[in-house]
Amino acid sequence: MCTRKALAVAALVLAASAGARAETPGLGKPATEGAKVYAQKCSACHGDNGRNGTAPGAGPLVGGQIDRIEAVKTIGNFYGYSTTVFDFIRRAMPYNEPRTLSNDEVYAVTAYLLALNKIIGENDVMDAQTLPKVKMPNRDNFIIRFPDRI
Amino acid sequence: MGATTPALQVPSRFEKHVVRTLSNPNNEFRNSHARTPHHLLNGTVTPNSLHFSINHSGLPDIDPDKHRLAIHGLVKQPMVYSLEALSRYPMVSRMAFVECGGNSAPMFSNEPIQATAQALHGLVSCAEWTGVKLSTLLEETGIDPKAKWFIAEGADSHALSRSVPMKKALDDAMIALYQNGERLMPGNGYPMRLLLPGYEGNMNVKFLRRIKLTEDPAMSMYEGRTYSQILPSGKAYRFYFLQEVKSFITHPSFGHSLQGPGFYEISGVAYSGAGRIAKVMISADGGRSYAEAALQAPVLPKAFTRFRMPWRWDGQPVVLQSRAWDEGGNVQPTRAEFVAVRGETKSPPPLLGFPNQHYNSLTSWAVDGKGEIKHVYA
Numbered sequence: 001m002c003t004r005k006a007l008a009v010a011a012l013v014l015a016a017s018a019g020a021r022a023e024t025p026g027l028g029k030p031a032t033e034g035a036k037v038y039a040q041k042c043s044a045c046h047g048d049n050g051r052n053g054t055a056p057g058a059g060p061l062v063g064g065q066i067d068r069i070e071a072v073k074t075i076g077n078f079y080g081y082s083t084t085v086f087d088f089i090r091r092a093m094p095y096n097e098p099r100t101l102s103n104d105e106v107y108a109v110t111a112y113l114l115a116l117n118k119i120i121g122e123n124d125v126m127d128a129q130t131l132p133k134v135k136m137p138n139r140d141n142f143i144i145r146f147p148d149r150i
Numbered sequence: 151m152g153a154t155t156p157a158l159q160v161p162s163r164f165e166k167h168v169v170r171t172l173s174n175p176n177n178e179f180r181n182s183h184a185r186t187p188h189h190l191l192n193g194t195v196t197p198n199s200l201h202f203s204i205n206h207s208g209l210p211d212i213d214p215d216k217h218r219l220a221i222h223g224l225v226k227q228p229m230v231y232s233l234e235a236l237s238r239y240p241m242v243s244r245m246a247f248v249e250c251g252g253n254s255a256p257m258f259s260n261e262p263i264q265a266t267a268q269a270l271h272g273l274v275s276c277a278e279w280t281g282v283k284l285s286t287l288l289e290e291t292g293i294d295p296k297a298k299w300f301i302a303e304g305a306d307s308h309a310l311s312r313s314v315p316m317k318k319a320l321d322d323a324m325i326a327l328y329q330n331g332e333r334l335m336p337g338n339g340y341p342m343r344l345l346l347p348g349y350e351g352n353m354n355v356k357f358l359r360r361i362k363l364t365e366d367p368a369m370s371m372y373e374g375r376t377y378s379q380i381l382p383s384g385k386a387y388r389f390y391f392l393q394e395v396k397s398f399i400t401h402p403s404f405g406h407s408l409q410g411p412g413f414y415e416i417s418g419v420a421y422s423g424a425g426r427i428a429k430v431m432i433s434a435d436g437g438r439s440y441a442e443a444a445l446q447a448p449v450l451p452k453a454f455t456r457f458r459m460p461w462r463w464d465g466q467p468v469v470l471q472s473r474a475w476d477e478g479g480n481v482q483p484t485r486a487e488f489v490a491v492r493g494e495t496k497s498p499p500p501l502l503g504f505p506n507q508h509y510n511s512l513t514s515w516a517v518d519g520k521g522e523i524k525h526v527y528a
Contacts, residue, residue, distance in 0.1 A: 055179075055180070056178060056179075056180040057181055066380055066384045067384070068380075068493075068495070069258065069379075069380045069382060069492070069493045069495060069506055070258070070380075070495045070496070070499055070506060071380060073375050073376075073378075073380075078375060078378075079374060079375060080374055080388070081369045081374060083369060084369050084370065084371055084374040084375065087311075087368065087369075087370060087371070091308065091309040091311065092207065092307070092308040092309060092310075092371070095179070095207070095307075096179070098307055098308065098309070099309070141384065141385045141386060142378065142385065142386055142388040143381075143385055143386070143388065144387075144388055144389055145387040145389055145390040145391065145392075146389070146390070146391055146392055149315060149317060149318075149389075149391055149392065150298075150315045150317070150389065
């Protein structure tokens, strides 16, 4: 019964989107929708304002310095791409019920976290066009380890 | 008469201490992992029950009849494969180690942590993997020449994803279905995983359900954050991929004690993600002088090589240390060389975490006059 099958792309039902580009439709405002989603779905583990999470593994999401090799990496001090935040929330969060947020909610909470890190303004709207254009503070601090292997 | 023969045999009850050590023994709602007891094993094959395993979002319970692997994106013909379908393609078997990028993280400590080879280096294991080469499947789907990467995704709760260069896809990447002759263990990706011989463990995506060919990498969380190693300058490595040449002595090591002067065998494992091990040197004086160890055949690329050396202990304090070279001429850096480039932590890190990655320097065991063994830096 089960043999190999040519795949109609339209029939692909896998939930999470891959790719550095945020091609997913939707939009999110940090100050209003994003704060609400964060309070309802994220703060229990990550704490108020992304700073004082107490759940194991749910480290801070905001601020901090890369001042030692074991420094805690946050969205503000380390991530090179804003789309990484969007992609991981969309595929993996909330930890206890991943892939239950709508695209609008994912954009909104991504915007909220970027605003908390003072990377965007509190009223900046994030969508498939604006999110990839956000330049992360740490963008230029990466070294490709083995370029000949790419 | 003894016990009757069981259907599935397990080790003797006298071997109950030979188990993996757990990072999350109370089943808390977070990641969990288990480490291989290298100091209690020998040879080059890690038994499936003792293969290391890291699960960032728990172990999925996958019905193999319902699982599918999709290959799509920049291909000419997207395809979906069932396990049964994959089982009809030409298969290959090969030995390969899999090592977490964060293996040996405690070795970044500013002072040596007293712990076994299991605790220090237990996030690497070696098995014979059998499956279908990814290049075989890509012959069928065809490849759009614009494809430079593929993004692999698992069917775990996180839908863990990693970006891999197409170079690796066309080299030795495999969809692994069997591990040491039997189906994959759940903790090692049942019913199918990506095997990228010699590359960072996390890239060997378990519970593999999707491969998407793309022009660019995804910059997923695990490549963009977790496995990007911070350097003393504050910059960080991205796309480290390679598990570089490395060795450590397993016998004798921390947790053992020597029972008086006389003959012992020094042995351990050496491996390199860049190819075969060419040479392992052993020092009994902390690196001042070395002698070449025997390499147990066969010496296979990107797999454990067992090295051995007969040794007569005269009862005096010694510092045992191994250093490996691979066929590409790459050599394990000394600790001083390694720390100069990669740094060390300001205080000892937690033994069960891996905040730092890609340690491949030396491991030294100091034997005192009583035969007790400590972990030292030399």
